[in-house]
Amino acid sequence: xRAFDIIRTCLRNLTKRKLRTTLTVSGVLIGTSxxxxxxxxxxxxxxxxxxxIEEWADLTMIEVYNYGGRTDQGGEVADITDDVIKExxxxxxxxxVMPVYTNFYVGEQxxxxxxxxxxxxxxxxxxxxxxxxENFGFKLKEGxxxxxxxxxxxxxxxxxxxxxxxxxxxxIDQWGNYQYEYAERDWDTWELxxxxxxxxxxxxxxxPLTMDYNTWRPDYSVIDSPTAPHMDYNEQLNxxxxxxxxxxxxxxxxxxxxxxxxxxxxxxxxxxxNPDNQYAxxxxxxxxxxxxxxxxxxxxxxxxxxxxxxxxTWSANEMRENMRQQIMIIQLLLxxxxxxxxxxxxxxxxxTMIMAIVERTKEIGIMKxxxxxxxxxxxxxxxxxxxxxxxxxxxxxxxxLGLSFxxxxxxxxxxxxxxxxxxxxxxxxxxxxxxxxxxxLGIAMAVGVVAGLYPAHRSVKISALAAISHE
Amino acid sequence: xxxxxxxxNLIKIYKVGSEKVVALNDLTFDVEQxxxxxxxxxxxCGKSTLLNMLAGLEKPTRGEIVIGGQHxxxxxxxxxxxxRQKNVGFIFQSYNLLYGITALENVAMxxxxxxxxxxKREKIAFLMLAMVGLAKRVRHKPTQMSGGQQQxxxxxxxxxxxxxxxxxxxxxxxxxxxxxxxxxELMVEMCRRxxxxxxxxxxxxxxxxxxxxxxRLYDGYIVSDERKNVEIKQERVLT
Numbered sequence: 223x224r225a226f227d228i229i230r231t232c233l234r235n236l237t238k239r240k241l242r243t244t245l246t247v248s249g250v251l252i253g254t255s256x257x258x259x260x261x262x263x264x265x266x267x268x269x270x271x272x273x274x275i276e277e278w279a280d281l282t283m284i285e286v287y288n289y290g291g292r293t294d295q296g297g298e299v300a301d302i303t304d305d306v307i308k309e310x311x312x313x314x315x316x317x318x319v320m321p322v323y324t325n326f327y328v329g330e331q332x333x334x335x336x337x338x339x340x341x342x343x344x345x346x347x348x349x350x351x352x353x354x355x356e357n358f359g360f361k362l363k364e365g366x367x368x369x370x371x372x373x374x375x376x377x378x379x380x381x382x383x384x385x386x387x388x389x390x391x392x393x394i395d396q397w398g399n400y401q402y403e404y405a406e407r408d409w410d411t412w413e414l415x416x417x418x419x420x421x422x423x424x425x426x427x428x429x430p431l432t433m434d435y436n437t438w439r440p441d442y443s444v445i446d447s448p449t450a451p452h453m454d455y456n457e458q459l460n461x462x463x464x465x466x467x468x469x470x471x472x473x474x475x476x477x478x479x480x481x482x483x484x485x486x487x488x489x490x491x492x493x494x495x496n497p498d499n500q501y502a503x504x505x506x507x508x509x510x511x512x513x514x515x516x517x518x519x520x521x522x523x524x525x526x527x528x529x530x531x532x533x534x535t536w537s538a539n540e541m542r543e544n545m546r547q548q549i550m551i552i553q554l555l556l557x558x559x560x561x562x563x564x565x566x567x568x569x570x571x572x573x574t575m576i577m578a579i580v581e582r583t584k585e586i587g588i589m590k591x592x593x594x595x596x597x598x599x600x601x602x603x604x605x606x607x608x609x610x611x612x613x614x615x616x617x618x619x620x621x622x623l624g625l626s627f628x629x630x631x632x633x634x635x636x637x638x639x640x641x642x643x644x645x646x647x648x649x650x651x652x653x654x655x656x657x658x659x660x661x662x663l664g665i666a667m668a669v670g671v672v673a674g675l676y677p678a679h680r681s682v683k684i685s686a687l688a689a690i691s692h693e
Numbered sequence: 694x695x696x697x698x699x700x701x702n703l704i705k706i707y708k709v710g711s712e713k714v715v716a717l718n719d720l721t722f723d724v725e726q727x728x729x730x731x732x733x734x735x736x737x738c739g740k741s742t743l744l745n746m747l748a749g750l751e752k753p754t755r756g757e758i759v760i761g762g763q764h765x766x767x768x769x770x771x772x773x774x775x776x777r778q779k780n781v782g783f784i785f786q787s788y789n790l791l792y793g794i795t796a797l798e799n800v801a802m803x804x805x806x807x808x809x810x811x812x813k814r815e816k817i818a819f820l821m822l823a824m825v826g827l828a829k830r831v832r833h834k835p836t837q838m839s840g841g842q843q844q845x846x847x848x849x850x851x852x853x854x855x856x857x858x859x860x861x862x863x864x865x866x867x868x869x870x871x872x873x874x875x876x877x878e879l880m881v882e883m884c885r886r887x888x889x890x891x892x893x894x895x896x897x898x899x900x901x902x903x904x905x906x907x908x909r910l911y912d913g914y915i916v917s918d919e920r921k922n923v924e925i926k927q928e929r930v931l932t
Contacts, residue, residue: 227805238793588789591750592850593778594806596771687750690789 250614253564258622264553279538299532321508323349336424339391349485365463381467384419390442575677587689603678611670703756731904749773782851786863821849841872
């Protein structure tokens, strides 16, 4: 018997009992779409959550701190030096390691100013490995990265550096305040429209400041007096580029990136000028190191290794994993609920098939007597059950695509409204990736086949003799 | 002509409760190829049991059945089904057609089991139906046909795959006398055309008249085994 004939026979038997087939298929349809929709909610939640976290956090970055403590073996935790950083970099899945030194704030201990008389405010001076920035995944808004061999006065600006500047040449007013100027911001998109400074066009200088203890303000007057001792430390900065800022790494928005080697000299200069307010000398030990991991799924493993070495770590991924586990539990519960309906559908299929076999006992007997292979009879019934599963699966996919559409377009906005979300971006609570649809179809067919096993076995056991002799 | 069927010391015992009923008691006979052989007997004499055993639908308690050199009693269900598919055609008293499909599809069914393509098998089935005089009814379902027509479909089906042996179990049991004659003549003609062996099981002596040879069974024993022209004519004189 040819495969095509078997398929034809299956379909004929299914179409002969249209109502019964439709009802049985509906059972599978409900089960399949329940599973798809439930799973799609979990997937949608996971995606929304990941997207949300990505907006304010960098999921492939780990921050490492050293607060002392012990290693897993009970040894002393090694200070984070350049050598330890090399060890970090040798860890599996780590693509880049960078120390971050941010003790100095521009506008407090130091001044960065241009020749137009404007000095930057609210700007951390970030000591990093300048040659590692590109490898670490920084993106540029304009300009270029520092080339190896360029002097350590080569810097990159964060994207919003210069949002607020002091006009130090105007001096202080009658209340002791400096005049200032700030950028225009579009408060809807949160974008800066114009800067009071030209990042790459202006001529920039850096100088350590002293504190005016009467006003508790840094004293900018030194900049305009060429005889002041400060001028020994007045150096021109070479701004080669502006970083594409991201709030997941605050300094890329507000900071000035400079080579860590420059910071060392800066501390010495500052301490010399401020004998009453000393900074600890830079001894080659970092407190904060950022590690870039190749994939967010490997972050936990890298973190575990770092913890075993005795360091404290923080990553947004840790939080994401926690939330993800909660979502997974919800998803499993929902899927289990849906599985119940699929189980009912399976019993329904078995019942339908047993009825079909009872009705067709005589027919099966005749076929056996006329020489139809026993195996083909089994395949025929399994095929019928699988076809019910397949039809239910396909219908289930179609139904759940519709349900998903409704959920996303109507319930989604309702949901966001309840949560008080802005709703500028459409939220997709239910996501059906192709693999989910295919998996559901596979499950539906498998359920059909499994449900058909016993009836098919029964059909094979029918005695040809008894079947043809009973009227 | 060679021996088609060879039965040796065939015994069948049924257990009914604690009692043993001997249905067939040590039967031994041969059937030649191309022979039309009638197994005649009253109801309960064991003739249907014998037919079932020859067709491999039941297993004998003891004894041998060799058809075309193959031992039927030693085959498992899968093998015996395959054997039937290749060598055996069936005609039943109650026709045993499938009522959900057309006459054409019914006749083509044994060919389908053999793996013949749809186009080819339906062509053969059409020719067979034309041969039994139902060319105009090929698309009808058996429910729309009279008993005689249904049995002709049954005959077309039995011969469609050109089996070496055709078993007919009371083929005219549900038919009136006029139709009986038509059906019997048709069966004999079909058989003769391809030199096929026909085993005819009946309780009707008139039917036996169409056979070359008649084996009479009584309570599981062979009581007579006679060729045509001798025994049958004598009986007619007697009645």
